[in-house]
Amino acid sequence: MSNPPVNFFLSEKYFPPILVLVLLLLPQISQAIESRKIEKLIEDAQSPIEKQTRVKEKQLVLKQGKENYLKYCIHCHGKEGKGDGRASKYINPQPRELSQGIYKFHSTKTNSLPLDEDIVRIIKGGVPGTAMPAWGEILSNEVVNSLVIYIKTFAERFGMELPKQKISIGMEPPFDDFSIAHGKKKYDELRCGRCHGENGEKEGELSKILKSFKGTNWFIYDLSRKDFYKGGSSGVDIYRTLTAGLDGSPMNSYDYISDIERWNIVHFLQSLHSVKKNKKLSTVQKIT
Known part of the structure; x- marks a missing residue:
């Protein structure tokens, strides 16, 4: 006697990940539905002339x-x-x-x-x-x-779909040696140097082989040149890039680290800029 067919989606192997996926999508679906409901209410409240206009x-x-x-x-x-x-x-x-x-x-x-x-x-x-x-x-x-x-x-x-929640910019700590040093430490811990180089000079070991989502070569820019920050070089711009990442590129999101850690990395990167090169990095080597 043959075994009864097992529904693919209800099998023990696939049900948990599918359930997780559904739960992750529910807020987005709900948001889209609510948005459409509001649009529908507005449309229904309009006269035929207003709708046509x-x-x-x-x-x-x-x-x-x-x-x-x-x-x-x-x-x-x-x-x-x-x-x-x-x-x-x-x-x-x-x-x-x-x-x-x-x-x-x-x-x-x-x-x-x-x-x-x-x-x-x-x-x-x-x-x-x-x-x-x-x-x-x-x-x-x-x-x-x-x-x-x-x-x-x-x-x-x-x-x-609708855009997700807007990034909340955390409070920026003082730009000082202490913040820069901790930023350099986090930069090393996250192995940012593998792509961007030890000090952001774009000569990391992976810099020559990175690809975009289309399979084209991915450019690594010199982080000491603030004019080449594609997402902007202000503190808020860099913080936003670290938080959101660069979709479709090898640059991941670092939204899992704390606000203060992201700001420390921002300050380390800004310390590489010519405008702030005079900022002494006396404490960088002391943070271990």
Whole structure:
């Protein structure tokens, strides 16, 4: 007599991890459902004329966004946001593949969608050390906002989930030798030097073999050159990068270490910058 078939999802082997996955996704699903409920309430409260006006306004913004994208962005990012524009073959590192919905720079938690303000910040400020220019002084806020709306249509992910909670920036301790020394100690403990080099000079043992999620070579930048910090070189910028990581890259999130430890690493990295090179590191060797 043959054994009765066992449901794949209910088998003892697979049920626990599937259950864990479901429990992890529940808050995100619940958040998306609640957001859609609110949108539905707003839509239902509108008159037919208001609904029609809202649809027309959205269509107009998308139309403007597409026109602006074709004018300013298509040459690098490509017609469908796949990073395959005509200029892309001459650019290294290559343009972001917007159709994946994976953004390296965001103020939300790791592996999350960015907020609109994050995309605005990238467009306006550019990405140092890459071919992505700063458009802030060239494009109006209206143009930038239309680009954000249109760019989000490339990735289905924006229609399936919401950004996670915004990162909370912990209180910064004093920038002093004590903080710098503890930052250097943590930098060594986390083995950051394997990629970034012992003192951030980009010559770590893994620096030549790192790959992006697309399989392309990954650039390690000199951390002593603050102009090359792609996510920004201010204290808050570096803290945010350490907390969120750089999605789609080998740079992990360090949200599991304490706020003070992250700030100490920030101060160690900032001590490498030319502006703060005069800061004596007399205590660095004393912290063991």
